[in-house]
Amino acid sequence: MGWTITEKILGSHIGKEGVSQGEHIFADVDFMLANDITFPLSINILKELKDVEFKGIKKLTLVADHFTPNKDVRSAENVKLLREFSRKYGIKLYEGGTCGVEHCLLPEEGLVVPGNLIIGADSHTCTYGALGAFSTGVGSTDLAGAIISGKVWLRVPETIKIEYRGKPQKWVYGKDIILMTLKDLGEESGIYRSLEFSGETISYLDMPQRFTICNMAVEGGEKNGIIQPDKITEAYVKERAKRTWKFYYSDSDAKYAEVRTYDISKLTPQVALPHSPLNSVSIFEISKIEIDQVFIGSCTNGWYEDLRIAAEVIKGKKVNDNMRLIVAPATYKIYLQALKDGILEIFASAGAIISPPTCGPCLGGHMGVLASGEKAVSTTNRNFIGRMGHPESEVYLANPAVAAASAVLGRIAHPDEVK
Amino acid sequence: MIKITGKAWKVGDHIDTDVIIPAPYLNITDPSKLKEGLFEPIRKNFSKMVNAGDILLGGKNFGCGSSREHAPLAIKASGISCVIAKSFARIFYRNSFNIGLPLIISPQAVDGSEEGDLLEVNFEEGRIKNLTKNSEFSFPPLEKFLLEISSEGLINYILKRKNEI
Numbered sequence: 055m056g057w058t059i060t061e062k063i064l065g066s067h068i069g070k071e072g073v074s075q076g077e078h079i080f081a082d083v084d085f086m087l088a089n090d091i092t093f094p095l096s097i098n099i100l101k102e103l104k105d106v107e108f109k110g111i112k113k114l115t116l117v118a119d120h121f122t123p124n125k126d127v128r129s130a131e132n133v134k135l136l137r138e139f140s141r142k143y144g145i146k147l148y149e150g151g152t153c154g155v156e157h158c159l160l161p162e163e164g165l166v167v168p169g170n171l172i173i174g175a176d177s178h179t180c181t182y183g184a185l186g187a188f189s190t191g192v193g194s195t196d197l198a199g200a201i202i203s204g205k206v207w208l209r210v211p212e213t214i215k216i217e218y219r220g221k222p223q224k225w226v227y228g229k230d231i232i233l234m235t236l237k238d239l240g241e242e243s244g245i246y247r248s249l250e251f252s253g254e255t256i257s258y259l260d261m262p263q264r265f266t267i268c269n270m271a272v273e274g275g276e277k278n279g280i281i282q283p284d285k286i287t288e289a290y291v292k293e294r295a296k297r298t299w300k301f302y303y304s305d306s307d308a309k310y311a312e313v314r315t316y317d318i319s320k321l322t323p324q325v326a327l328p329h330s331p332l333n334s335v336s337i338f339e340i341s342k343i344e345i346d347q348v349f350i351g352s353c354t355n356g357w358y359e360d361l362r363i364a365a366e367v368i369k370g371k372k373v374n375d376n377m378r379l380i381v382a383p384a385t386y387k388i389y390l391q392a393l394k395d396g397i398l399e400i401f402a403s404a405g406a407i408i409s410p411p412t413c414g415p416c417l418g419g420h421m422g423v424l425a426s427g428e429k430a431v432s433t434t435n436r437n438f439i440g441r442m443g444h445p446e447s448e449v450y451l452a453n454p455a456v457a458a459a460s461a462v463l464g465r466i467a468h469p470d471e472v473k
Numbered sequence: 474m475i476k477i478t479g480k481a482w483k484v485g486d487h488i489d490t491d492v493i494i495p496a497p498y499l500n501i502t503d504p505s506k507l508k509e510g511l512f513e514p515i516r517k518n519f520s521k522m523v524n525a526g527d528i529l530l531g532g533k534n535f536g537c538g539s540s541r542e543h544a545p546l547a548i549k550a551s552g553i554s555c556v557i558a559k560s561f562a563r564i565f566y567r568n569s570f571n572i573g574l575p576l577i578i579s580p581q582a583v584d585g586s587e588e589g590d591l592l593e594v595n596f597e598e599g600r601i602k603n604l605t606k607n608s609e610f611s612f613p614p615l616e617k618f619l620l621e622i623s624s625e626g627l628i629n630y631i632l633k634r635k636n637e638i
């Protein structure tokens with residue numbers, strides 16, 4: 055019996071070829087991250103310890119992205135804690151002008167690479183599965199434990215194999231593919247499981263769209279999402295990697311809990327209705343829904359390619375009078391590229407607010423929170439009650455083209471409706 | 474932590490971490506302050522109503538959403554001694570055990586109990602007694618690994634077994 059890519063990566067991190075499903079292991083961590091929300095809790099734990107060696111500390115990178123630029127005194131104090139910690143232990147901290155949304159920043163900087171076992175004190179750490187790495191979100195105590203021991207405890211998940219066939223139509227992206235998949239898998243079917251995304255459709259998707267798919271793998275409760283590396287992965291990694299990488303592939307006789315196949319060639323843009331990312335419908339099923347805000351950004355769709363797609367729709371048009379459009383490039387490199395290529399100018403001329411790279415609005419933190427009764431279209435990954443502001447606000451999740459069209463028309467709209 | 478008795482509080486399905494503890498509280502690390510935000514979007518001042526030892530009943534997929542450990546920390550700080558739900562989200566599950574908040578999966582106990590009922594949980598035997606309704610439910614006893622982590626806390630667990638893991 056063969057192994058899946060996830061089982062091979064986990065096995066190689068406990069000195070074995072593979073691992074059995076359901077087994078509890080303490081596995082070596084290659085890379086770990088934490089942010090301005092989650093790391094202060096880890097510091098609370100670590101500072102109580104006396105005479106304890108931090109065996110895993112050199113594997114840690116900190117990104118102060120959630121409330122950057124610091125939105126109030128408490129956030130500033132938390133980032134100060136991160137600064138002091140990073141200086142004391144010689145740990146890299148991204149903040150200020152080099153900061154960006156962690157799950158876009160770390161692949162872009164070449165710090166997370168294929169074949170790695172990565173943990174992060176942030177649920178969307180599963181994003182890096184798109185590189186062919188095992189990558190999963192943990193809590194602050196787990197992270198403190200890994201700083202002490204260099205290891206993390208894991209229960210080996212079962213894998214669901216997802217096979218995509220066909221080429222996506224115009225205006226259909228990784229975001230639509232994952233929204234459709236999450237809806238079909240439904241609640242709970244993914245809990246504790248691994249999702250392996252495969253099939254010919256993957257070869258049509260660039261890395262940002264693959265990151266989007268793995269990013270949202272967690273929304274159904276999954277442990278990780280993963281895509282086997284190919285030429286596109288290799289080209290992406292070669293240009294950036296600062297650490298050595300290794301490609302793993304699933305065996306043809308690997309054991310899957312389930313295999314599901316989807317035809318992507320007929321898929322239409324999807325919109326997830328409030329208040330669950332699993333609640334998506336085709337945009338053609340939506341009647342007129344007027345909105346107050348559009349947000350384009352986040353670790354799901356704040357990539358350069360996402361901004362380019364949105365700019366294509368909005369070029370020469372104006373943001374509807376009744377609403378706000380907020381655009382946040384996910385990282386400073388993306389910001390700079392979009393600036394040089396005139397993409398930011400297209401947004402600014404249309405009347406958009408251009409935000410510095412930050413998580414900000416995605417979690418209702420700052421830089422554009424919603425009032426009671428307000429509705430927003432957002433390219434982010436979660437539309438829980440109160441996620442982007444007031445508990446009586448509503449969030450509709452969509453791809454960047456739909457978001458841009460909605461900003462122009464002031465209601466949820468298909469990109470072809472923008473004339 | 475073999476046996477606990479407490480009054481039940483009940484919430485619904487898909488209680489996500491944004492509902493357990495919303496973003497404005499995330500830059501707080503002191504659990505005694507954190508608990509003030511517990512369940513704010515659905516039940517203001519929840520932590521003031523709870524007595525130490527009380528038990529929380531949740532529906533399906535309890536704790537879904539972000540990895541914020543603020544969620545189990547706020548629940549524990551409020552005095553809740555254990556959460557019984559139909560199912561739990563993965564990161565919430567591990568976070569809770571890591572910080573010493575035990576969780577039990579028992580859809581029957583959740584459906585068979587109401588808010589205000591007096592419950593008694595025996596972890597070793599895998600039994601929940603509803604003393605108000607005079608009914609009883611069983612659950613698969615927790616694996617040794619998880620019981621040890623939740624009674625020692627992850628950090629002590631690791632420090633004690635430095636040479637084994």
Ligand code: SF4
Pocket residue numbers: 120155156157176178352353354412413416417434435
């Ligand atoms: S952009 Fe949103 S989902 Fe992504 S890491 Fe930031 S807060 Fe989390």
